[in-house]
Amino acid sequence: MIITPNPRNGTSSTKSGAPISFPMAPTGGCRSILPTICKRPTGPTCDGCHSVGYDIHTKKVAEWNVGCERCHGLGSEHVAHPTRGNILNPAHMDYVQATDTCIQCHSQGRPLTSPIEGKYYDWPVGYQPGSNLQDYWKLEEHNLGETTFTHFPDGTAHKNRMQGNDFVQSVMYRRGVTCFSCHDVHGTDNYAQLRKPGDQICLDCHSPLSLNGPRTATIEEHTHHKKGSTGSSCIACHMPKIATTIADVKVRAHTFAFITPDMTDKYKIPNPCTSCHTDKTTAWATEAMRHWPERSPWRLQ
Secondary structure (H helix, E strand, O other): OOEEEEOOOOEEEEOOOOEEEOOOOOOOOHHHHOHHHHHOOHHHHHHOOOEEOOOOOOOOOOEEOOOOHHHHOOOHHHHHOOOHHHOOOHHHOOHHHHHHHHHOOOOOEEEOOOOEOOEOOOOOOOOOOOOOHHHOEEEOOOOOOOOOOOEOOOOOEOEOOOHHHHHOOOHHHHOOOOHHHOEOOOOOOOHHHEOOOHHHHHHOOOOOOOOOOOOOOOHHHHHOOOOOOHHHOHHHHHOOEEEEOOOOOEEEOOOOOOOOHHHHHHHOOOOHHHHHOOOOOHHHHHHHHHOOOOOOHHHHO
16 A cells, blocks of 8 residues: 655545544654655655755755755845845845745645645745745644644644744734844854843843833743743743654744643643643642732633
């Protein structure tokens, strides 16, 4: 039996087209899903993002790895006559096209035409920076309330390479924040190529009593944890590690929404409180937050 895996939706099909379902992604790497997935040609799955100019017909590339043209577009004219006017700069695009430059590879979805010549591609074939990603790529769909191969019931991603799927749901994105508002892809000495260390990035816009919140005089009043502790870290609560990549390696959510313990009870989504306080229950966490005077009780549901 020849099996053609389609990991984007958790199914595979036999040569006759009969589906084989595995509704949730296992945690043991690709070999624990189906041995044949690891034997798939890398062109449809990986090479389009891990190269520049991958040609699906010749399987040749202009350059392996994430080179300049992956984000700045075609650059031969710029190399011959370097000026700022003949190369694309995502920083000068509107927030949608700018963020699309990152979402093209940091998302789960499918080309608008799928399959292409009988193959399922995990990257937006034909897209070039500066064009509209939606003309080439459709983000993985999700119905609220359903736990799927890619999403928790509330729409938060639980699979790797879905930062874009998360981010477009966020208030940050709706306010025009881009990926490179926080990250510098050209490299920094900080974790995840952040422009500044950890919470400094968040506090630039979310300092105490700012209009963006938190609406308390100090961060400790907002987090109810000691200054400098894990529980007082912005990303501990607003970017929990709940998306699985390979085995038990986790990556951070990018919706920036606080997942309440009540959502864990209702939808089985891991919350940051009991993920850290592993000896406590969701009931304990909910009751503790009910005594936080600045916290709306309606935000705990």
